[in-house]
Amino acid sequence: MASGGAGRGFAHGGSQPRRLEETMRGRLGRECVYVPSCRFGLYVALRHWCPPGGRVLMSPVNDDVIFFVVLAAGLRPVQAPLHPLDASLDIDAVPDEVWGSLSAVLTTNLYGNPDPAPRLRARCDALGIPLFEDAAHAIGSETGGRPVGAWGDAAVFSLSKHVGAKAGGMLALADPGLRAAVERTRAELLLPRRPTAELAYAVRPYAEAAVRGLRLRGAAWAAMRLLGLTEREEIRMPLRPRELARAGRSAPGLDAYDPWVRVDMHDYRLTPGRPRLRRIGRKLERLDEVLAACRAGTELLLSTPWAKPTGAAQPLFRVPLFVADRDAAIAALARRGIVVGYLYDPPLDDYAGPDFTDPSPAPEAARWFARHALPVDPLRAREAVEVLERCGARPVQAPGGREPQGLSRGGLGPSRG
DSSP states (O other): OOOTHHHHGGGGGTTHHHHHHHHHHHHHSSEEEEESOHHHHHHHHHHHHOOTTOEEEEOSSSOHHHHHHHHHTTOEEEEOOBOTTTOOBOGGGSOHHHHTTOSEEEEOOGGGOOOOHHHHHHHHHHHTOOEEEEOTTOTTOEETTEETTSSSSEEEEESSSSSOOSSOEEEEESOGGGHHHHHHHHHHHOBOOOHHHHHHHHHHHHHHHHHHHTTOHHHHHHHHHHTTOOOOSSSSOOOOHHHHHHHHTTOSOHHHHHHHHTTTOTTTTBOOOHHHHHHHHHHHHTHHHHHHHHHHHHHHHHTSTTOOOBSOOOOOSSEEEEBSOHHHHHHHHHHTTOOOOOOOOSOHHHHHOTTTSBOOSSOHHHHHHHHHEEEEOGGGHHHHHHHHHHTTOOBOOOGGGSOOTTOBTTSOOOOOO
């Protein structure tokens, strides 16, 4: 565990972290603590609320990094059944004996489609266990008349997604009296600022703009592979089960799990510098404008034959469309310069196996979603629709051959009273 000196370095950012926290507090009505990444914030929350050895219900259609964060906290992931069209947790399909074994529940709110937080809140209250909301994709989504992130004991947000800052996160707390304790945990876990990381962050937007302008994406990826800088050749990172089992003997702790937790974001636990914080602040100021554009794009995509839900649209981070040949659709979109990311196939229980997680008791819906969902950026909705129409993408039929009744286009799930 890092010394508290790294945490004290947070003060070098001046008042900027506080301003970011105040902005998010105004949106959520909850105490907020700035963290360098969503994954780091989740680890802080799990360590604060969950003693090692506990069991956490989570979605199998989720980023593998989050899976490894749960393991790093010394906890056992338990994979939940899902609704097939928005990958939200299917509360009624979780067996009673599983509910009775849990230490916590972790939502995903995949692509911004909310999990059934009001019912999960009630269930967790009845069991006396914490509810954590992963709101990385859902900074503008609502459910039950509240923002996503305003239901759990704690919620984590990514400022890399809708905000587009490529860094930063927020840990929201239901109990403002816990702020000091959470800040102490943050300070103990942070690593000191690295000038090279700050320089890389500063030049990244210009490098990305040059790659886009010169149409060098393919060459850039080839160079990164040649230099060994890419950590994923497939959708999921390599599991490396022997090394993962050895890391488990050191849990809880981030150091042993760092090769898995850091993937795609090596500065996930570094103390931020002033330039980084200032850029995040500028991006956050434009959030409402971005969310309005996302909502408009979501509405357009949900009006297409490839969309399944119906009802009021959320400002989704990605809109899951369902096509019969996803690989062909991805290739067609790539030729237009539209990169499809945020795929989570296979589900985590198929990926990790029973040595590292409890499998879902009803895995087929998660497998169907992971295999067929095509997450499209709503900010490029019109271009994406043109490409899919031109390439003749065919909708895929939902499981069971018909659409479930009562599913809302915001991902609020079937109405069950």
